[in-house]
Amino acid sequence: MTIDTLTPGVIAQTSAATVSLLPLLARFSLRVGETERAALAKAIGLDLPLKTGARAKAGGVEVLCLGPDEWVLITDDAPRLRDACAGIQRQAPHSLVEISDRELSFLIEGPKAAELLTLGCPRNIDRIADGEGRRTVFDGATVILWRDGANRFRFDVSRSFAPHIVALLETGCAELGAEYSD
Amino acid sequence: MLLIHCPYCDETLPELEFTYAGEAHIARPANPSEASDEDWEKFLFIRTNARGPHFERWRHIHGCGRFFNALRDTVSDKFLATYRAGAPRPDLDSVKKAAE
Numbered sequence: 001m002t003i004d005t006l007t008p009g010v011i012a013q014t015s016a017a018t019v020s021l022l023p024l025l026a027r028f029s030l031r032v033g034e035t036e037r038a039a040l041a042k043a044i045g046l047d048l049p050l051k052t053g054a055r056a057k058a059g060g061v062e063v064l065c066l067g068p069d070e071w072v073l074i075t076d077d078a079p080r081l082r083d084a085c086a087g088i089q090r091q092a093p094h095s096l097v098e099i100s101d102r103e104l105s106f107l108i109e110g111p112k113a114a115e116l117l118t119l120g121c122p123r124n125i126d127r128i129a130d131g132e133g134r135r136t137v138f139d140g141a142t143v144i145l146w147r148d149g150a151n152r153f154r155f156d157v158s159r160s161f162a163p164h165i166v167a168l169l170e171t172g173c174a175e176l177g178a179e180y181s182d
Numbered sequence: 183m184l185l186i187h188c189p190y191c192d193e194t195l196p197e198l199e200f201t202y203a204g205e206a207h208i209a210r211p212a213n214p215s216e217a218s219d220e221d222w223e224k225f226l227f228i229r230t231n232a233r234g235p236h237f238e239r240w241r242h243i244h245g246c247g248r249f250f251n252a253l254r255d256t257v258s259d260k261f262l263a264t265y266r267a268g269a270p271r272p273d274l275d276s277v278k279k280a281a282e
Contacts, residue, residue, distance in 0.1 A: 067248060068190050136244055142243075
C-alpha cells in the first residue's frame with residue numbers, strides 16, 4: 001500500500017479502532033553521558049527522565065527516554081532546540097541528531113486500540129502505563145510506542161517499514177471491527 | 183517464547199526484542215600485533231560450546247539497544263541470570279541456588 005506522507009488523515013477506521021497518519025513533526029535523537037546530562041536538561045528546558053520508557057513535556061518539547069543514555073525529542077520549535085544545544089556543545093559534548101524524516105507517526109485510538117497492537121507486538125501492552133512510551137518491535141520492525149491513554153497510542157515507524165505495518169494495521173482494524181459490535 | 187530480563191530496562195520481556203551476540207567475557211588481546219597466531223586464533227574462533235550453564239552476550243536491540251550478559255542453561259534454555267555489561271561473572275553456584 002502507498003501512504004501519502006504529506007496528507008495526514010485517517011488510514012483505516014472501524015468500530016474497533018482508528019489508525020490515522022499524523023502531520024510531519026520535528027524529531028531529534030539525543031545521546032548524552034551522565035556527566036553532561038544536567039547541562040543538556042538546562043539548555044532544553046526540561047528534566048530528562050532517567051527510566052526507560054518515562055516521558056516528560058515542557059515548553060513545547062516532549063521527551064521519551066529510550067535507554068540509559070538515549071532520548072527522543074519532539075518539538076514544535078526545532079531551531080530553538082538546535083541552537084540551545086549547539087550553544088553548549090563545547091562545555092557538554094553530546095549528540096543531537098535530527099531524525100524528523102526517519103519515521104512516520106501514526107495515531108491509533110479506539111476501544112480495541114491496545115488489542116490491535118498485540119497483533120504485531122509481543123510485549124504485554126498493559127504493562128506500559130498511560131503517559132509512558134517504549135521502543136519495541138512490531139512484526140519485525142522497530143517502532144516507538146507512546147501511550148497517551150488507555151485506548152490512545154502514538155506509533156513511530158521507520159518510513160521504509162510503514163507500508164507493511166500500515167497494511168497489517170488495516171487488516172487488524174477490519175478483523176477486530178468485524179468481531180466487535182458495541 | 184523465552185522471557186528475558188533486561189538489566190538496563192529492569193523489565194522481563196519477550197525474546198523477540200532481543201538478539202544473541204555470542205559468548206561473553208572474551209577479552210581482546212591488549213596488543214594484537216604481539217599476540218601469537220595461536221592466541222589470536224583462540225580469541226577469534228575458539229569458543230566453549232558449553233552443555234549446561236553458558237555465559238553469553240545478548241542485545242536488547244528492539245528496546246534500549248544495550249548489550250548485556252546472561253547466564254543461560256543451554257540444555258533447558260532457562261535464563262539463570264542477566265547482568266550489565268562490564269559487571270563480573272556471577273558465582274555459578276549461588277545463581278543456581280537462587281534459580282531453584
